[in-house]
Structure formats: structure tokens, C-alpha cells
Amino acid sequence: MCECCSSHKSPVNEVIAVTGKGGTGKTTLTALMTRILCSEGFSVLAVDADPAVSLAYALGSNLDRTIADLRTRMIEDPDEKRRISDIPMEEVIAEEAVMTLKGYSLLVMGKSEGPGCFCKINDLLRYGISTLSRKFDYTLVDCEAGVEQINRRVLDTITRLFMVTDTSAKGMRTASSIRGIAGEYGIRGDYSKGVILNRIRGTEENEMRKKAKALGIDVLGFMPEDPGITELDLQDRPITDIPEDAPCLKAVRSILEQQGFFHEKLNREEMI
Ligand SMILES: Nc1ncnc2c1ncn2[C@@H]1O[C@H](COP(=O)(O)OP(=O)(O)OP(=O)(O)O)[C@@H](O)[C@H]1O
Ligand SMILES: [Mg+2]
Numbered sequence: 001m002c003e004c005c006s007s008h009k010s011p012v013n014e015v016i017a018v019t020g021k022g023g024t025g026k027t028t029l030t031a032l033m034t035r036i037l038c039s040e041g042f043s044v045l046a047v048d049a050d051p052a053v054s055l056a057y058a059l060g061s062n063l064d065r066t067i068a069d070l071r072t073r074m075i076e077d078p079d080e081k082r083r084i085s086d087i088p089m090e091e092v093i094a095e096e097a098v099m100t101l102k103g104y105s106l107l108v109m110g111k112s113e114g115p116g117c118f119c120k121i122n123d124l125l126r127y128g129i130s131t132l133s134r135k136f137d138y139t140l141v142d143c144e145a146g147v148e149q150i151n152r153r154v155l156d157t158i159t160r161l162f163m164v165t166d167t168s169a170k171g172m173r174t175a176s177s178i179r180g181i182a183g184e185y186g187i188r189g190d191y192s193k194g195v196i197l198n199r200i201r202g203t204e205e206n207e208m209r210k211k212a213k214a215l216g217i218d219v220l221g222f223m224p225e226d227p228g229i230t231e232l233d234l235q236d237r238p239i240t241d242i243p244e245d246a247p248c249l250k251a252v253r254s255i256l257e258q259q260g261f262f263h264e265k266l267n268r269e270e271m272i
Contacts, residue, residue: 011043011135011136011137012042012137012138012264013133013134013136013137013159014137014138014139014159014160015129015133015139015141015155015157015158015159015160016033016138016139016140016141016158016159016160016161016162017141017143017155017158017160017161017162018030018033018140018141018142018143018162018164019143019149019150019161019162019163019164019178020145020163020164020165020171020174020175020178021145021146021165021166021168021170021171021174021175022145022146023145023166024164024165024166024171024198024199025164025166025198025199025223026050026142026143026145026164027050027054027055027058027142027239028058028198028229028239028248029162029164029196029198029223029252030046030055030058030140030141030142031046031055031058031059031142031238031239031240032239032240032242032248032249032252033138033140033252033256034046034059034104034140034240035059035240035249036249036252036253036256037137037138037140037256037261038103038104039103040262042137042138042264043104043105043135043136043137043138044103044104044105044136044137044138044139044140045098045104045105045106045107045132045133045135045136045138045139045140046059046104046105046106046107046140046142047106047107047108047109047125047128047129047139047140047141047142048106048107048108048109048142049109049125049129049141049142049143049144049149049154050109050142050143050144050145051068051109051110051111051112051144052111052144053066053108053109053110053111054142055106055108055142056099056106056108057238058238058239058240059101059104059106059238059239059240060237060238060240060241061099061101061106063099063108064099065096065097065098065099065108066097066108066109066110066111067093067097067107067108067109067110067121067124067125067128068109068110068111068112068121069097069110070092070093070096070097070124071112071120071121071124072112073096084096089124089127089131090127090128090131090132093107093124093127093128093131093132094132097128098128098132105136107125107128107129107132109121109122109125119152122149122152122154125154126153126154126155126156129141129154129155129157130156130157133157137264138261141155141158143155146174146178147174147177147178147181147186150178150181150182150186150187151181151186153186153187155182155186155187156186156187156188157187157188157189158187158191159190159191159192160191160192160193160259161178161179161182161187161191161192161193161194162193162194162195162196162220163175163178163179163193163194163195163196163217164195164196164198165195165196165197165198166197166198166199167197167199167200167204167208169211172195172211172212172215172217173215175195175215175217176215176217179193179217193218194217194218194219194220195212195217195218195219195220196219196220196221196222196223196255197212197219197221197222197223198222198223199223199224199225200222200223200224200225201224201225205222208222220255220258220259221251221254221255221258221259222251223248223251223252223255224247224248224251226242226246226247226248228242228243228246228247228248229242229246229248
């Protein structure tokens with residue numbers, strides 16, 4: 001076989017964790033990235049790793065299965081446990097917890113019924129992310145607010161850490177703590193990291209850049225305060241309904257472009 005026929009282009013295979021303080025825009029950013037990367041023809045696994053469960057709605061999808069539901073079935077139904085016990089766990093998660101939707105796949109952690117700890121569900125989530133992500137160009141993980149999932153090593157195999165903050169000092173401090181914990185012991189291997197500053201108004205960019213520099217955090221980009229998002233919120237509509245020319249969508253596209261997300265597409269097009 002000639003060199004040309006034997007060369008096989010593997011998927012991009014990147015895992016991006018979107019983290020940060022509560023309410024700063026993690027789900028909004030993850031949903032916008034999902035929309036953009038799908039429209040560029042990449043295969044995307046969107047992961048809602050927040051027990052509060054909001055990514056599915058932000059993407060305009062119905063939620064009909066979660067990792068937490070799967071675990072509950074395995075615990076409560078002996079027949080189900082028997083049926084599943086011979087199947088490799090990777091396949092079980094793919095078949096029973098992943099939703100295949102228009103243009104992307106969605107894996108939702110969900111909440112456990114009743115009191116109890118999240119350790120086992122987090123274990124299944126970690127396993128799901130590390131195994132399923134191999135089949136996708138981009139796996140985008142919308143994380144729980146704060147540092148807990150980094151602490152628990154749910155994200156132990158990622159390629160990029162996107163820390164989202166608004167312009168508040170608390171948001172920036174949380175980003176700084178996440179970076180510290182991730183660097184010390186939360187994430188294995190090499191990964192790039194930086195902050196995305198959200199809800200920027202007027203001339204705040206320069207001031208925020210200085211604050212990030214003072215904390216030694218790289219700025220990956222800015223997302224403006226976008227009235228289009230507020231309007232969708234008011235109308236109780238998904239963020240993915242945002243028009244193509246919306247400022248927030250343009251900003252996220254530009255961040256992805258600058259961070260090299262579309263290089264692989266160019267490479268593929270050059271090969272055809
Ligand atoms: N750039 C923006 N312009 C206007 N509104 C925004 C913007 N980014 C986020 N919002 C709004 O801010 C609120 C919080 O956003 P989002 O749910 O994405 O944050 P989060 O970090 O995922 O929150 P949580 O920690 O609760 O999961 C939402 O109502 C969202 O619509
Ligand atoms: Mg969220």
C-alpha cells in the first residue's frame with residue numbers, strides 16, 4: 001500500500017474542561033462551543049458534569065438518560081444488573097447514558113436520588129470521559145462550579161482547561177484557585193490552561209487583562225455582555241437559538257480560532 005493510502009488521520013481528540021465560579025457562564029460557553037464546532041463539521045461529545053443539570057437545556061435537548069439514572073437502575077434492579085454485568089463498562093455508558101442528538105452526542109452526569117455521596121457517579125463520569133472521548137474530535141465538559149471536580153480528579157485526562165470568570169474579583173480568585181489545584185495534583189499530563197473573561201462591557205478588557213496578569217493567569221479571550229443571551233433567558237429558550245451574528249457567538253468563534261481549534265479542519269481540507 002502506498003504511503004498516501006495507508007496514512008490514517010485520527011480524530012482531533014481533545015478534551016476541554018470548562019470550569020469556574022458559579023454563574024459565570026460555563027454552561028453558556030460550553031453550549032456555544034458545541035454549536036460552533038458541530039457547524040464546522042467536528043464530532044463533539046458534550047458532557048454535563050454538573051449535578052444541577054443545565055447543559056442539555058442550553059443546547060435545546062430533551063434529557064432522557066443520565067449516568068445517575070444508569071447507576072440507580074444497576075443498584076435497584078437485579079435483572080438489569082445481570083444484563084449489564086457481561087458488557088464492558090465503556091459500552092454500557094455509551095449505550096445507556098449517551099444521547100445521540102442532531103450533530104453531537106451528550107453525556108449527562110445527573111443527580112443521585114436521595115442522600116448519599118457522588119463518588120461513584122463521579123467515578124463513572126471520569127471513566128466515561130476518558131474512554132468515550134477517544135471517539136470524538138472534541139469532548140467539551142461543562143463542570144460543576146468551583147474546585148471540587150478537580151479535587152476529585154474527575155478531569156484527570158484533559159488537554160485544555162478553560163476557566164471562565166465574570167469581572168468580579170471572586171470569579172478571578174476562583175480561577176486562580178482552580179489553576180493552583182489543577183497544577184498541583186488534580187490533572188495528569190500536559191494541558192494548556194487560561195481564563196475566558198465573560199460579560200465584558202465597554203472598555204473593561206484592558207483592566208481585566210491587568211488583573212489576570214497580576215495573578216499570573218493567561219487570558220484566552222473575552223466574551224461580551226450580550227443582550228441576545230438575556231433575551232433568550234427571558235423567553236426561556238436555549239442559548240443555541242442565538243443568531244449567527246450575535247456578539248457572543250462571534251467572540252467564542254474568535255477564541256476558538258485563536259486557540260487553533262480549526263487547524264485540524266484546514267489540514268483535512270488540504271488533504272481532499
Ligand atoms: N455573555 C453573557 N451575556 C449575557 N448573559 C450571560 C452571558 N453569559 C452568561 N449569561 C447569563 O448568566 C447566567 C449564568 O450563565 P451560565 O448558566 O452559563 O453560568 P454557569 O457558570 O454555567 O452557572 P452554574 O455555576 O450555575 O452552572 C445565565 O442566565 C446566562 O444566560
Ligand atoms: Mg452551568
